[in-house]
Amino acid sequence: MLDEKLEPIYADVLRRNPGEDEFHQAVREVLDSLGAVIAKHPIYAEGALIERLCEPERQIIFRVPWVDDQNRVQINRGFRVQFNSALGPYKGGIRFHPSVLLGTIKFLGFEQTFKNALTGMPIGGGKGGSDFDPKGRSENEIMRFCQSFMTELGRHIGEHTDVPAGDIGVGQRELGYMFGQYKRITNRYESGVLTGKGLNWGGSRVRTEATGYGAVYFVDCMLRTRGQSFDGKRVVVSGAGNVAIYTMQKVASLGGRIIACSDSEGYIVEENGIDLELLKEVKERRRGRVSDYAKLRGSGVIFKPNGRVWDVPADIAMPSATQNELTGQDARTLVKNGVIAVGEGANMPCTPEAVRAFLDAKVLFGPGKAANAGGVATSALEMQQNASRDSWSFETTEKRLSEIMHGIHDRCAQTADEYGAPGNYVLGANIAGFMRVAEAVRALGVI
Numbered sequence: 208m209l210d211e212k213l214e215p216i217y218a219d220v221l222r223r224n225p226g227e228d229e230f231h232q233a234v235r236e237v238l239d240s241l242g243a244v245i246a247k248h249p250i251y252a253e254g255a256l257i258e259r260l261c262e263p264e265r266q267i268i269f270r271v272p273w274v275d276d277q278n279r280v281q282i283n284r285g286f287r288v289q290f291n292s293a294l295g296p297y298k299g300g301i302r303f304h305p306s307v308l309l310g311t312i313k314f315l316g317f318e319q320t321f322k323n324a325l326t327g328m329p330i331g332g333g334k335g336g337s338d339f340d341p342k343g344r345s346e347n348e349i350m351r352f353c354q355s356f357m358t359e360l361g362r363h364i365g366e367h368t369d370v371p372a373g374d375i376g377v378g379q380r381e382l383g384y385m386f387g388q389y390k391r392i393t394n395r396y397e398s399g400v401l402t403g404k405g406l407n408w409g410g411s412r413v414r415t416e417a418t419g420y421g422a423v424y425f426v427d428c429m430l431r432t433r434g435q436s437f438d439g440k441r442v443v444v445s446g447a448g449n450v451a452i453y454t455m456q457k458v459a460s461l462g463g464r465i466i467a468c469s470d471s472e473g474y475i476v477e478e479n480g481i482d483l484e485l486l487k488e489v490k491e492r493r494r495g496r497v498s499d500y501a502k503l504r505g506s507g508v509i510f511k512p513n514g515r516v517w518d519v520p521a522d523i524a525m526p527s528a529t530q531n532e533l534t535g536q537d538a539r540t541l542v543k544n545g546v547i548a549v550g551e552g553a554n555m556p557c558t559p560e561a562v563r564a565f566l567d568a569k570v571l572f573g574p575g576k577a578a579n580a581g582g583v584a585t586s587a588l589e590m591q592q593n594a595s596r597d598s599w600s601f602e603t604t605e606k607r608l609s610e611i612m613h614g615i616h617d618r619c620a621q622t623a624d625e626y627g628a629p630g631n632y633v634l635g636a637n638i639a640g641f642m643r644v645a646e647a648v649r650a651l652g653v654i
């Protein structure tokens with residue numbers, strides 16, 4: 208039930224953003240946590256403050272024309288939603304996936320605003336992307352697409368304005384082509400305009416690993432509140448991309464056993480633990496599928512093209528692929544099989560019904576805007592290094608990341624306690640993120 212002051216705000220979001228289900232879902236989830244805040248601090252219900260947080264400052268949609276290897280002209284749609292810049296330049300990734308619509312980017316930009324606030328760093332919230340499908344495209348096609356995308360995006364971004372990074376379908380290769388095109392257009396070596404860059408062209412150590420490592424630190428903090436750890440636990444991760452791979456790597460280093468992971472074509476189960484070096488070889492260097500891993504690995508691993516990775520019994524689940532990939536039914540299966548902790552590496556991977564099932568069963572549940580904030584936090588560290596023309600060691604950067612994740616965990620836990628819901632990290636993350644961004648929005652006046 209929504210607070211009666213919040214109901215008309217949500218009704219307005221539905222009316223003004225028709226058909227954007229994911230955006231509605233993300234807004235609803237935050238508003239569900241805010242009733243307690245406005246009861247305690249009525250000032251936040253004034254000045255259309257919450258309405259302003261639900262309305263992006265700027266939404267850019269553009270055509271991306273490019274020529275494929277058969278000399279055919281292709282047209283995609285590009286987006287950048289500059290959601291909120293009260294705390295700093297817009298900051299958030301770029302997603303290339305055929306499912307991308309404006310509502311997808313709006314949900315991600317909205318989440319990003321609160322996530323970035325939660326890190327305590329000076330970054331606003333934004334997100335971008337395209338419905339371009341990189342699968343099966345040649346290296347040259349990817350380059351031409353990225354160049355065309357940046358030819359338009361370039362006029363809207365800058366180190367003090369808006370700083371994109373990677374997300375699904377966008378990694379260091381794509382960022383390289385985009386940075387190259389931006390540099391060419393502007394004739395400036397403006398390192399701070401993008402993060403997730405390569406190490407010898409302005410990137411930060413640990414950025415590649417940061418989201419996965421950070422998610423594991425967050426879950427580790429939650430486990431410790433119950434005297435538990437990753438050691439000896441069975442862990443199931445979904446996805447096999449950037450976030451999933453470095454989640455698995457950190458879990459393994461803490462003594463956990465990775466039993467299963469997936470991609471959009473199916474999942475693999477290996478009771479003795481997945482061989483991460485081989486998986487990285489297949490996914491990162493060969494750009495292959497988890498089914499290719501199964502073929503190369505031979506006996507001991509099963510590839511399942513159908514079914515749900517969440518049917519594999521696990522102590523800890525880390526959904527790290529995409530939104531709404533873990534349903535209420537999946538959550539009930541995990542609970543039945545004895546799951547003790549769930550950390551969202553992806554953005555909004557658990558449906559509202561799934562989140563409720565975990566909270567009801569008192570499973571430790573780390574919501575994405577807290578658990579996966581290590582990626583963007585390390586992006587902010589990359590911006591710091593770029594601004595000071597410095598480059599930190601792996602150890603220094605990882606220590607900063609670990610401190611940031613501990614800080615986020617403690618802020619969420621304390622806020623949940625303060626609002627009478629100990630252990631509810633969803634409430635804690637939403638309220639703590641909201642308070643920081645709302646304070647700044649109020650201070651800056653009606654702009």
Ligand code: NDP
Pocket residue numbers: 304306373374375376377418445446447448449450451469470471472527528529530552553554579580582583
């Ligand atoms: P990648 O592109 O590296 O990997 C994505 C993985 O998820 C792939 O294994 C992909 O499978 C799978 N996947 C993607 N879309 C779908 C889908 N619709 N159905 C089933 N499987 C799917 O992306 P990232 O690892 O960077 O991102 C994963 C998640 O983490 C996203 O939600 C992203 O927003 C979030 N995130 C990423 C951060 C980062 O720093 N990269 C930071 C914080 C959150 P396939 O290859 O078959 O498509």
Ligand code: 2IT
Pocket residue numbers: 298299300301319370371372373374402554579580582583584586
């Ligand atoms: O969802 C996310 O936080 C990201 N994709 C990372 C954003 C960033 O700017 O590093």
